[in-house]
Amino acid sequence: RAKRRGRNRYEFFSDALQEDVINTKRVADEILKGLERNEFVAWFQPQFAAGTLDLVGVEALVRWQHPTEGIKAPASFMPVAEELNVVAAIDSLVLEQTLAALRHWESIGLNVPRASVNVSLRRLSDEGLIESLRRHDISPGRIAFELVESIYLDEGDGAVAWTIDQLKELGIDIEIDDFGTGYASIVSLQKLRPDRLKIDRQLVDPILTDPAQRRLLASIIDIGKAMDIAVVAEGVETLAHASILTELGVDILQGYAFARPLSPEQFETFLATQAWRAA
Numbered sequence: 001r002a003k004r005r006g007r008n009r010y011e012f013f014s015d016a017l018q019e020d021v022i023n024t025k026r027v028a029d030e031i032l033k034g035l036e037r038n039e040f041v042a043w044f045q046p047q048f049a050a051g052t053l054d055l056v057g058v059e060a061l062v063r064w065q066h067p068t069e070g071i072k073a074p075a076s077f078m079p080v081a082e083e084l085n086v087v088a089a090i091d092s093l094v095l096e097q098t099l100a101a102l103r104h105w106e107s108i109g110l111n112v113p114r115a116s117v118n119v120s121l122r123r124l125s126d127e128g129l130i131e132s133l134r135r136h137d138i139s140p141g142r143i144a145f146e147l148v149e150s151i152y153l154d155e156g157d158g159a160v161a162w163t164i165d166q167l168k169e170l171g172i173d174i175e176i177d178d179f180g181t182g183y184a185s186i187v188s189l190q191k192l193r194p195d196r197l198k199i200d201r202q203l204v205d206p207i208l209t210d211p212a213q214r215r216l217l218a219s220i221i222d223i224g225k226a227m228d229i230a231v232v233a234e235g236v237e238t239l240a241h242a243s244i245l246t247e248l249g250v251d252i253l254q255g256y257a258f259a260r261p262l263s264p265e266q267f268e269t270f271l272a273t274q275a276w277r278a279a
C-alpha cells in the first residue's frame with residue numbers, strides 16, 4: 001500500500017511539474033508578445049529627503065500591462081524573462097521611458113531632480129550600452145543605475161569595471177541596491193565608488209519592534225557615512241519608520257508611508273498636488 005501511495009505521490013509531483021513547465025512556456029510566449037506590443041511600462045515611486053521631505057527623485061519599476069490579467073509586478077515575470085534572456089531588453093525599455101518621462105515632467109514644470117533605474121548584470125555587460133547612453137546626452141546626476149551586489153563579485157572582470165568608469169564619465173550615478181542582502185565585500189564595494197547605498201527593506205522593516213535590529217541598521221548607516229556616501233532606505237512603510245530612520249541619519253526615504261509605485265498618470269497628479277505633504 002505504501003508503495004502505491006508513493007507512486008501516487010510521484011504522479012502528483014510529476015503532474016505539478018508538468019503544469020509548471022506548461023505555465024512557464026505560456027508566460028514566455030506572452031512576454032515575447034508583450035515586448036512586441038509595448039505592454040511593459042515604467043511606473044515611478046518617489047523618494048524624499050529625510051527631514052524636509054522634498055522630492056529628490058524617483059525609482060522606475062517595471063510593470064506588465066497584461067492584456068487579460070491586468071497590472072503585473074516584476075516577481076511574476078522577471079524570472080521567466082531572465083530565462084528568455086530579455087531582461088536587458090526590458091531594462092532598456094524602462095530607461096527609454098524614464099528619460100522620456102523626465103523630459104515630459106520638465107516640459108510641464110514639474111521638478112523631478114533624478115530617476116533611478118534597476119540594471120541587471122546582463123544589461124551592464126551589454127556591448128552597446130555605453131554607445132546608446134552617449135546618444136542620449138544625459139545631464140550629470142539625473143540618472144542613477146541601481147546595481148545589486150552580485151555585480152561586484154564579477155568585478156575582477158575588467159569589462160564591468162570599464163563600464164562603471166564610463167557610466168561615471170557620462171554623469172550617471174551608481175547606487176548599490178538591496179544593500180545588506182548580498183555577498184560583496186566592503187573592499188569590492190568601495191572600489192566602485194558608489195554615489196548611494198540603498199538599504200534593503202528586510203533590514204528596515206523590523207526596526208520599530210527590535211532594538212537589536214535598530215542597532216544593526218545604525219551600523220550600516222555608519223558604513224555609508226564612513227564611505228562618505230548618501231544612504232537611502234527602501235520599504236519605509238510607516239511614518240514611525242520614517243522618523244526613526246531620519247534620527248539614525250538616513251538621507252533619503254522611499255516607501256509606502258509616502259507612496260506606492262505609481263503609474264505615470266498617478267505620479268503626475270501626486271506631484272502636482274504635493275500629496276505626501278498631507279500625510
Ligand code: C2E
Binds near residue numbers: 061
Ligand atoms: P527593488 O529594486 O529593491 O525595488 C523595491 C521594491 O520594493 C519594489 O517592488 C517596490 O514596489 C517595493 N516597495 C517599495 N516600497 C515598499 C514598502 O514600503 N513596503 C514594501 N513591502 N515594498 C515596497 P517591485 O516593484 O515589485 O520590484 C521588485 C524588484 O524587481 C525590484 O526590487 C527590482 O529588483 C526588480 N525590478 C523592478 N523593475 C525592474 C527593471 O526595470 N529592471 C530590472 N532589472 N529589475 C527590476
Ligand code: MG
Binds near residue numbers: 059118146177
Ligand atoms: Mg531597485
Ligand code: MG
Binds near residue numbers: 178
Ligand atoms: Mg531595492
Ligand code: MG
Binds near residue numbers: 178200201234
Ligand atoms: Mg529590495
